[in-house]
Structures are given as structure tokens and as C-alpha cells.
Amino acid sequence: MRIFTITKNSFLRRFASLRVLPSDENAAFMSSQSKFADHKDLELIRNIGISAHIDSGKTTLTERILFYTGRIEEMHEVKGKDNVGATMDSMELERQRGITIQSAATYTLWKNHNINIIDTPGHVDFTVEVERALRVLDGAVLVLCAVGGVQSQTLTVNRQMKRYKVPCMAFINKLDRQGANPGRVLAQIRSKLGHNAAFLQLPIGLENKVSGLVDLIDRKALYFEGDFGETVREDEVPKVMRSECEDRRQELIEHVSNVDDVLGEMFLEEKTPTESEVRKAIRRACLHRVFTPVLVGTALKNKGVQPLLDAVLDYLPCPGDVENIALRERGSKESEKIVLSPLRDGKAPFVALAFKLEAGRFGQLTYLRCYQGVLRKGDTIYNARNRKKVKVSRLVRLHSNEMEDVSEVFAGDIFALFGVDCASGDTFVTDPKLQLSMESIFVPDPVVSMSIRTVNSKDRDNFSKAVARFTKEDPTYQFHYDVDNKETIVSGMGELHLEIYAQRMEREYACPVVLGKPKVAFRETLSAPCTFDFLHKKQSGGQGQFARVIGIMEPLPPNQNTFVEFVDETIGTNVPKQFIPGVERGFNFMMQKGLLSGHKVSGVKFRLQDGANHSVDSSDLAFFLAAQGAVREVFENGSWQILEPVMSVEVTAPDEFQGAIIGSVNKRHGIVTGTEGSDGWFTLYAEVPLNDMFGYASELRSNTQGKGEFSMEYSRYSPVLPSVQERIVQQYQESLGIGVQQSSKKN
Numbered sequence: 001m002r003i004f005t006i007t008k009n010s011f012l013r014r015f016a017s018l019r020v021l022p023s024d025e026n027a028a029f030m031s032s033q034s035k036f037a038d039h040k041d042l043e044l045i046r047n048i049g050i051s052a053h054i055d056s057g058k059t060t061l062t063e064r065i066l067f068y069t070g071r072i073e074e075m076h077e078v079k080g081k082d083n084v085g086a087t088m089d090s091m092e093l094e095r096q097r098g099i100t101i102q103s104a105a106t107y108t109l110w111k112n113h114n115i116n117i118i119d120t121p122g123h124v125d126f127t128v129e130v131e132r133a134l135r136v137l138d139g140a141v142l143v144l145c146a147v148g149g150v151q152s153q154t155l156t157v158n159r160q161m162k163r164y165k166v167p168c169m170a171f172i173n174k175l176d177r178q179g180a181n182p183g184r185v186l187a188q189i190r191s192k193l194g195h196n197a198a199f200l201q202l203p204i205g206l207e208n209k210v211s212g213l214v215d216l217i218d219r220k221a222l223y224f225e226g227d228f229g230e231t232v233r234e235d236e237v238p239k240v241m242r243s244e245c246e247d248r249r250q251e252l253i254e255h256v257s258n259v260d261d262v263l264g265e266m267f268l269e270e271k272t273p274t275e276s277e278v279r280k281a282i283r284r285a286c287l288h289r290v291f292t293p294v295l296v297g298t299a300l301k302n303k304g305v306q307p308l309l310d311a312v313l314d315y316l317p318c319p320g321d322v323e324n325i326a327l328r329e330r331g332s333k334e335s336e337k338i339v340l341s342p343l344r345d346g347k348a349p350f351v352a353l354a355f356k357l358e359a360g361r362f363g364q365l366t367y368l369r370c371y372q373g374v375l376r377k378g379d380t381i382y383n384a385r386n387r388k389k390v391k392v393s394r395l396v397r398l399h400s401n402e403m404e405d406v407s408e409v410f411a412g413d414i415f416a417l418f419g420v421d422c423a424s425g426d427t428f429v430t431d432p433k434l435q436l437s438m439e440s441i442f443v444p445d446p447v448v449s450m451s452i453r454t455v456n457s458k459d460r461d462n463f464s465k466a467v468a469r470f471t472k473e474d475p476t477y478q479f480h481y482d483v484d485n486k487e488t489i490v491s492g493m494g495e496l497h498l499e500i501y502a503q504r505m506e507r508e509y510a511c512p513v514v515l516g517k518p519k520v521a522f523r524e525t526l527s528a529p530c531t532f533d534f535l536h537k538k539q540s541g542g543q544g545q546f547a548r549v550i551g552i553m554e555p556l557p558p559n560q561n562t563f564v565e566f567v568d569e570t571i572g573t574n575v576p577k578q579f580i581p582g583v584e585r586g587f588n589f590m591m592q593k594g595l596l597s598g599h600k601v602s603g604v605k606f607r608l609q610d611g612a613n614h615s616v617d618s619s620d621l622a623f624f625l626a627a628q629g630a631v632r633e634v635f636e637n638g639s640w641q642i643l644e645p646v647m648s649v650e651v652t653a654p655d656e657f658q659g660a661i662i663g664s665v666n667k668r669h670g671i672v673t674g675t676e677g678s679d680g681w682f683t684l685y686a687e688v689p690l691n692d693m694f695g696y697a698s699e700l701r702s703n704t705q706g707k708g709e710f711s712m713e714y715s716r717y718s719p720v721l722p723s724v725q726e727r728i729v730q731q732y733q734e735s736l737g738i739g740v741q742q743s744s745k746k747n
Contacts, residue, residue, distance in 0.1 A: 042320040042344055045412045046312055047116045047369070049133045051161075052143035053153040054711065057173040061143060061299040061308075062106075062119040068230065068305055069108040069115075075228065105367065105398040105414055110309045116414045127156060127493060127713075128443060128476045132355045132424070134160050135441045136369035136414065139316030140168040141308070146180035146206075146296075150188040152650045152711045158193045163442060167286050167317055169293045170195075171308055175203050175210045176298040181678065182206075186294055197292040198255040199248050200282075201307065204238060213296060213304055214241055216249045217275050222307060229302025256281050259290040279314055286315045319412030324371045326351060326427070326436040338436060344410040346374035350381065350430040353438040354422050357473050366420045367398070368428065369413075371438065375430070376408040384427040384437045394418050424475055443475045445562065446491035447645045447690060447714055450498050451516030453488060462511040470501055477501060491521065493714075495694070520691045522728065523643040523717055524594035525561055525603035529554035530638035536626035539617075546614035547626035549575070549583060552607045553634045561603030561643060561717050564591050568608050575611040575623070582620035583608055586627025595635045597642055597732045602717070606631075642725045643717040644689050651684040651700065653708035658682050660703045668692035669721070687715060691724075 050058045066072045107116045118133040134140060140161055144154060161168050170189055172182045182203060189197045202214040204221060212223040214237050221238060225231040237245050256278070257267040263281035266273050273281070285291030293315055297304015319342045328336040341348040350373030358365045375381065379392050396403040396416050409415045422428075427437040454463050467479050467490075477498075478491040492498045495518055506512045531552050538545040556563060566584045575583070584606075591601040611626075649670065651661055655677060661684055665672060670688035677683065693712060700708045720728070 042342060042412065043318045044113045045116070045318050046113060046316055047136070047138045047319065047412065047414060048312055048316060049118045049120055049130075049137045049140045049166075050143060051120050051130055051134070051140055051157045053145070053148065053151040053157075056143045056145045056148070056151075056154075057299050058143050059119055061141075061171070061173060061305065062117060064299050064302060064305040065117065065309060066106065066108060067228065068309065069110045071106065071108040107397055107414070111313060113313050115309075115312065118414075126497065127153075127160075128441075128474060130157060130160055131441055131443070134164045134166050136353060136355045137166060138319055138322045138412075139312070140166050141312070141316075142168050142170045142292075144170060144172050144185050144189070145177070146172050146174045146182050146185060147177045148652070149181075149185040150192040152648055152713050155192065156713055165289065167289050169286065169295065169311060169315055170197060171304075172294065172296045173299055175206055175296060175303070176208065176301045178207055179678070179681070180206050182296050184678065189292065189294065195292040196255055196259060196285075196290060197294050198252040199296070200252065200293045200311065201296050201304070202241065202245060202248060203296050204241065210298055210301060210303060213307065214238075214245055215307065216245060216252055217278050219245065219249070224303045224306075229305070232306055253278065256285055256291055259285045259288075283315050287317050287321055324438075326371070326438050329435045329437070340372040340411075342372070342411045344374070344412065346410070348372045348411075349434060350375050350379075350428075351434075351436055351438070352381075352428045354420070354424060354426045354428065355441060357422070357424055364419065364421070366417045366422060368415055368417065370409050370411050370415065372411050373430065374408055374410050375415075377406075379430060381428045381430055382432040383422055384429055384432070384435070385423070387432055388421065390417075390420050390428075392417060423472075444493070444714070445521070446476055446478055446493060447521050448494055448498065449489050449491040449519040449521060451482075451487045451519075452490045452498075452502070452513050453516075455512040455514060459509075459511040462509040463505065463513065466505045466509040466511055470504070474501075487516070489519075490515075518694055520644060522597060522599040522720070523562070523602045524596050524599055524640055525601065525643055526553060526555045526634070527639045527641045527719075530634045532630040532633045534626055534630040534633050535612075536622055536629055538622075544614075544617040545619065545622040545625065546612075546617035547579070547619075547622035548612035549608060549623065549626045549630050550610040551630070552609065553631070553638065554605050554607065556603045556605050558603075558716075564588070564602055565605040566608070567605065570608055570610060574613065575608065576613055576618070579613065579618065579620055579623040580608070582623035583627045586624040587631060589624075590628050590631040594640075595632065596640050597728045598735075599642070603643065642720050642728055644691055644720045644724075646687050646715050646718045647690050647693060647712040648715040649684075649686045649688050649693070649710060649712040651686070651708060651710040652681060653684075653700075653704045655680055655682050657704045657708060658684070661700070661708065664696075664699060664703060668696070688712070689718075689720070690714075691720075 050062055052058050063072075063075050067075045105116065105118050107114060109115070118137060120130045120133045142154070142157065142161070144150065172185050174180060175182065182199075186197060186199060189195050200216055202216065203210055204212040204214060212221055214221050219237055221235045223233040223235060225233055253263065253267065253273065257264040260281040262284075263273060263277065266277070282291065282293055286293060293311060295304065295308050295311055297308065299305060322342075324340045324342070326338045326340055328338050340351055350370070352368040352370045352375070354366050354368050356367040358367070375392060375395070377392060377395050381390050381392060382388065383390065394417070395406050395409060396418075397406055397414070398416055403416070406415065425441045429436055454460060470477050471479050476493050480489055482489050490498055490501070492501070498515060502513050502515055529552055533548075533550045535548045536545060551569070556565060566587055568580050570580075587606045591604070593599070594601045649665070651665070653661055662672060665684065665686045665688060668688050669692050670686040672684060672686045674685040675682055696710065700710055
């Protein structure tokens with residue numbers, strides 16, 4: 001039996017330099033970190049994100065990681081009685097509500113490895129924060145609740161990881177909760193997420209009997225002792241668990257053997273792999289995203305965090321293990337793909353991606369990930385998008401809302417700059433002649449809109465400043481003025497999203513605002529192909545305007561009904577090629593506001609097949625106006641329908657309320673897609689139109705005596721019911737002062 005004891009005081013002595021340091025101490029701290037500047041030590045870096053469904057324990061887990069690595073002196077809870085709150089929830093609103101609103105970055109040390117960590121929000125309304133984090137990270141920890149398992153936002157996070165090809169490992173948290181069932185969660189990881197996954201650890205006891213873990217690779221029991229679980233004691237596997245331990249270990253080796261050739265050959269030859277060979281095989285499979293290691297623990301009860309940190313070092317990639325691609329412009333030709341060098345020798349030219357903007361105490365704070373080269377204080381960099389030159393006067397690394405000055409950063413580092421005027425997704429280089437740019441970040445379209453106005457007219461200046469800042473920081477938070485209704489509209493990912501920003505305006509800018517009733521982002525689309533043949537002709541002295549466009553507008557497939565497409569199918573010179581962009585601009589202009597209900601048009605393909613021009617009177621403007629006229633013609637003659645966003649809804653409540661909840665979902669025009677239950681609770685899965693989901697939170701609370709909870713996320717756009725379409729069209733016509741007209745032709 002061996003005991004490893006690292007006391008709290010020894011942590012603090014060892015990592016005292018990781019506090020927010022005065023400038024003279026900071027220089028000494030940076031010199032102690034100089035070993036990370038050498039390319040030979042690239043494997044000593046990990047860039048990881050912690051992602052999960054809301055309330056799975058991400059921030060609590062991050063707090064434990066920071067404590068055990070000596071980054072903070074004491075732990076605080078997300079909803080602590082001491083009113084301090086978790087380190088990574090630095091915003092006052094986050095601490096009051098007990099949720100993460102903005103992703104927060106920090107870095108720490110564990111066993112001589114430098115770990116950059118980004119703690120992300122779990123609520124679907126702040127999904128862009130997760131997108132940004134996963135775009136720049138090399139690996140991720142997917143946290144799952146031992147009771148809730150795979151939930152709606154877990155599916156979203158999994159899709160985001162797949163989009164950016166991020167290797168991940170799973171951590172089943174909250175083993176201490178009543179009804180914890182890690183075996184059920186593993187089955188969901190395999191069935192719902194489609195992962196080839198297996199346990200690396202087993203819990204010793206569940207719920208209030210959790211006493212430790214069994215490491216399946218080393219066949220050892222781990223117990224976490226001391227006031228804060230800082231003492232990790234190794235012991236023999238309990239006798240009652242030895243049979244299960246061997247079965248699960250064999251299952252682990254089989255799952256890895258299926259996707260790793262080296263271990264697969266050993267398995268077929270019936271050789272017994274060593275612990276080191278198993279670990280190497282798991283790492284190879286994890287890096288190729290063909291196997292997901294599953295660890296267990298309870299962050300709140302301080303069990304399983306140190307083995308998770310060891311697993312991050314063992315199985316998740318370092319910057320050198322991940323291939324990062326930049327695009328080089330080649331004139332009119334397709335962009336050339338360039339593989340960036342992760343070596344930390346500073347020989348390759350500097351390339352970095354700005355993935356997040358934030359208004360700090362000293363102006364705009366721009367978060368960047370360095371993909372290649374080295375950047376030093378005093379260097380000059382260029383924005384690859386607009387070629388603007390920026391002198392780097394200050395380089396900082398982040399620890400939540402605190403900053404530490406550094407003199408240089410290398411490939412693989414996450415850092416921040418002050419006073420850089422840029423947009424999220426911009427690429428920065430030291431040599432503008434390279435013409436390199438990184439792939440940008442996927443930004444989902446807003447689904448909910450509300451009218452917004454200031455309580456006091458004198459606050460308009462502060463309101464303008466707040467809107468300018470928030471729309472720049474968060475690309476899913478959008479703002480425009482509706483000329484027809486003469487009101488200001490804000491759009492976002494959900495009611496909570498817009499409500500949080502309204503509260504931030506009052507707290508940070510002393511500008512109280514009033515939000516109107518939520519409005520859904522409907523879309524308009526064609527339901528059948530329609531031909532057009534439109535001639536735009538105008539002569540009023542001098543040069544006239546002449547343009548004719550002929551073609552077909554047709555609906556796109558249902559899985560593409562949020563896009564618009566323009567196709568040039570002309571042959572010959574009836575429509576000269578220099579005027580094609582004018583036709584496309586006219587089409588796109590008309591797509592911004594439909595004529596049926598005033599909402600965006602989508603799911604439409606514009607096929608330009610023929611036309612006519614005049615040698616003198618034809619121009620780009622003439623074809624621009626002709627395209628608009630063609631779309632109006634299709635509106636008059638075509639068959640149009642309105643689309644609405646449909647949400648995937650997940651409701652969890654006690655069994656006795658199942659009938660009431662199903663009835664409530666049916667009343668809201670929802671379609672139940674499945675149910676599952678365990679231990680007196682059931683989970684209902686349904687698809688419900690967003691327009692019918694407003695006010696559901698209070699209804700669910702009253703129907704379940706406050707015991708039920710739900711989550712929802714955007715699924716797809718789908719046609720509305722005919723009665724709903726008629727009502728929307730009627731309301732739009734009344735707002736324009738047209739009066740009620742027959743719209744059967746459009747339905």
C-alpha cells in the first residue's frame with residue numbers, strides 16, 4: 001500500500017508564483033516558465049475545454065482542478081453561502097444565478113505540464129461561447145451528470161466537438177447524487193452520442209456511499225482523504241469488486257483493440273498488454289477520435305479530480321498532436337491549404353486567431369490562440385482581414401477576470417491583447433505578405449426577438465454604448481430598428497439570453513430597459529417551383545435602364561431550408577457576365593424581407609437561365625432592379641408558406657406527473673418523440689414549435705409542484721399550421737395599414 005500526500009500548504013509553497021504578481025515578481029515567474037518556450041517541451045502543454053449540459057458540474061470541477069493544482073488557495077461553491085462564488089464565475093450575475101454566462105480562461109500546472117483551461121456555459125442560449133472555445137482548443141472534457149446522463153445540450157456540445165474534430169474524454173460527475181447510475185450513462189454515450197466508449201475507472205459505492213474509485217488499468221483502488229480530498233491513497237481493489245473489475249478491464253481492452261491496430265494484434269495473439277501499452281493505445285485511439293475514455297467521480301465531494309488531471313495528460317493531445325490548417329488566398333483560384341507548424345522555436349512566422357472579444361477595464365480585450373511562431377511584447381502584427389497594423393504594447397494571460405503580464409507567447413498558448421480593433425474570427429500575422437487566414441467560427445442564427453426600449457430617454461447614449469459593445473462581443477446578439485413598427489428589436493438565442501443582456505445594461509451602464517413580448521424568427525419559403533420572366537425598362541431622358549431576367553425560383557430540400565442559393569445557368573451573352581453579380585445582389589436584397597409576413601426568405605434557389613440586355617442602357621443597377629422585380633413576380637404568382645423554428649425539448653419530472661406533462665406538450669402542438677424512466681422519474685423527449693414554448697417554465701412548475709425541469713435547443717425550421725400562417729399574415733398586413741386581405745393564393 002502506498003500513500004501520496006500533497007498538503008494544501010505544500011501546494012501553495014510550490015506554486016506561489018501563480019498568484020496575480022507584481023511586475024518584478026512576474027519577471028521571475030516568466031523566467032521559471034522559460035522551459036515551455038522550447039519546442040522540445042511542446043508535449044508539456046494541454047489546451048482543454050470543459051463542456052456539458054447545464055448543471056452538470058463544469059464550474060465546480062474547474063474550481064477543484066484549480067485548487068488541487070495550487071492555482072487558488074481555497075475552493076468556493078457556484079452558489080456558495082460565503083457570497084464569494086466560484087473563481088471562473090467572475091461576473092456578478094453568474095454568481096447570483098449560479099450559472100456560467102461567459103466562457104472563462106485560465107491556466108495552471110500539473111506534474112510539470114502547462115494546462116490552459118476554458119470553462120464554458122452549459123445553457124443553450126450561450127452556445128456561441130462553446131463554439132468559440134472548441135474552435136481553439138486541442139481537447140475537451142465532456143462532463144455528464146450521473147443521474148441526468150446524456151441530455152439535450154450534451155448532444156449539441158457533441159456536435160460542436162465533431163465539427164471542429166476535437167478529441168474528448170468523458171467524466172461522469174455527481175456520483176453522490178440520489179439515483180446516480182454511471183452504467184446507464186455509459187450506455188447513453190454509446191447509443192445517443194455514437195461513441196466507442198468504455199470505463200477507465202469504476203466507483204466504489206454510489207450516492208452517499210461513494211468512498212473512492214477503482215483504476216481498471218492499474219487494478220488499484222484510489223481513496224481521497226484529508227479535509228479537501230488532497231491525499232490520494234492507493235490500495236488493493238475491494239474483494240467484492242474484483243470480478244467486476246476484471247470484466248470491465250477486458251471490455252476496455254476489447255473496445256480499444258477494435259480501433260487500434262497495435263493493441264488489436266496483441267489481442268488476437270492472446271498476448272497480455274502491459275499497463276503502459278494499454279495507455280498508449282488509448283491515447284492513439286483518443287487522438288483519432290475513435291475511442292472515448294470514460295472516467296468517474298464527484299467534484300463536489302472532492303473525489304476523482306486528480307486522476308482526471310492525470311488522464312488529461314495521458315490521453316488528450318498536445319498542440320503538436322493536432323494538425324491546424326490555414327488558408328492562403330490565390331487570387332480567383334481556390335484557396336491553398338497550409339499546415340501550420342506547432343514548433344515553439346520561433347522560426348515559423350506568427351499566426352494567431354482572435355476567438356473572443358470582451359470589454360475589460362483597460363479597453364477591448366481580445367482573446368487569441370497562437371497556432372504558429374512567437375509573439376513578443378513590442379512586436380507589430382497585422383489583421384489578415386483588413387490589413388490593419390497593430391503594435392503589441394501589452395501581452396497578458398488570463399486567470400478568470402485577473403490578468404498576468406507576459407513578455408512573449410509561443411505556438412499553443414492562449415493569451416490576450418488590449419486595444420486591438422478587430423472582429424471575432426480574425427486572423428493575425430506578423431508578415432502580411434503571407435496572406436494566411438484561419439477558418440472562422442460557426443455562428444448560429446438567432447431564433448428569438450424582442451422589442452427593447454430605455455426606461456428614461458436620457459439614457460440613450462449609454463444604451464447605444466451597451467448595444468455596440470454587446471453586439472461586438474457576442475455575434476448571436478443582434479440589433480436592428482424596425483421601420484414598419486417603429487421600434488428597436490434585439491435578437492438572440494433565447495429568452496434568458498436577451499434577459500441577461502438587459503440586466504447587464506442596467507448593472508454595467510446604469511441604463512434600465514424594458515423588453516417587449518418575445519417574437520419568433522419566422523421564415524418565408526416557396527412550396528413549389530415558379531418561373532419568372534421580368535423586364536425592367538425605364539427611359540426618362542439621357543441614358544435609360546434596360547434589363548431582362550428569365551429563370552426559375554424553386555424550394556431547396558427541407559434540410560437546407562435556412563439557406564438561399566443563386567445559380568447562373570445562362571449560356572451566351574444575353575446576360576453579360578459582368579452583370580451577373582448585380583442580379584445576385586438584387587436577389588439577396590429581396591431575401592432580407594419577405595412580402596408575405598416581413599420575415600426573412602430562406603430555403604429558396606434562384607436559377608437564372610436567360611435574359612436580355614441593351615448595348616447602351618443595360619447596367620449593373622438595371623439588372624439589380626430586374627432581379628428584385630423577378631422576385632416580386634414570383635411572390636405574386638408562386639405558392640408561399642411560413643416556416644417556424646422547432647425546438648427539441650427534454651422534460652424531466654416525477655412519474656406521477658407524466659400524464660399532465662404529455663397533455664401540456666400536446667396542447668402546445670408538440671410531437672412526443674420518446675420517453676424513458678428510472679427510479680420514479682421519467683424523461684420526455686418532444687419537438688415543439690418555439691412560438692408555443694413561451695411561458696412553459698411557469699406552467700411546468702405549477703404542473704409538477706416545482707419538481708420538474710426542462711431544457712430545449714433549436715432543431716430545425718418546419719412549416720407552420722395553416723391557421724397560424726393566416727394569423728401571421730393578417731397581423732403583418734394590419735401593421736402596414738393594408739387591412740385584412742384574402743391571402744389564400746399565398747398559402
